[in-house]
Amino acid sequence: MKPEEVLASIESAAPGRGWPIIGPKRGMILDDVIREHRPARILEVGTNVGYSAIRMARHLKAGEKVTCVEISEEIAALARSNFAKAGVSDRVDVVVGDALHVLPTLGGSFDMVFLDAVKVDYLAYLKSVERLLHKGSVVVADNVKSFGSEMKPYLDYVRRSGAYSSAYREAPPNWGMGAGDAVEISVRL
């Protein structure tokens, strides 16, 4: 299947199955970030069934990679199966474990980080991978409108520490209901 067909099938199943995916509206913002920054090494914190990872991996070339961290072995198995269906398994690595324990063990460097696991832990996630970022690395945080108060320490840090140039981007609801949500896009200075 084409990646877009797998994305469409996850989108149609997600509301019924309760999969908390970024969805098509904010997914388009992720696409924009990838087109603008052309990251070759991406870290995703919170993968669920692989929707956002497929969305990002389909833009990558051979040898480029998304490293996915997901706490649930059962959900990670669904993600792996979706990666195989979408033909992107060669561009995705899955690490199963609690991001708070996994991130400090990672090496290498990342051009992009996508934060989408436990909202109150975003700042801890960022601090534990900051040593792997470089000038120009871009960090995207999801759900900053719906979980704005839980993420206040994170948002204060990326907006006011002077270490990032940070912007808020809002999108309408994915399935025509609710208030929509937003992502924060922060570029390391």
Ligand SMILES: C[S@@+](CC[C@H](N)C(=O)[O-])C[C@H]1O[C@@H](n2cnc3c(N)ncnc32)[C@H](O)[C@@H]1O
């Ligand atoms: C919002 S979903 C991710 C959605 C995915 N990024 C997408 O848009 O397709 C959050 C995921 O984070 C996982 N998660 C929760 N706590 C975690 C932790 N401490 N470490 C890693 N993953 C975690 C959950 O199991 C869930 O699958």
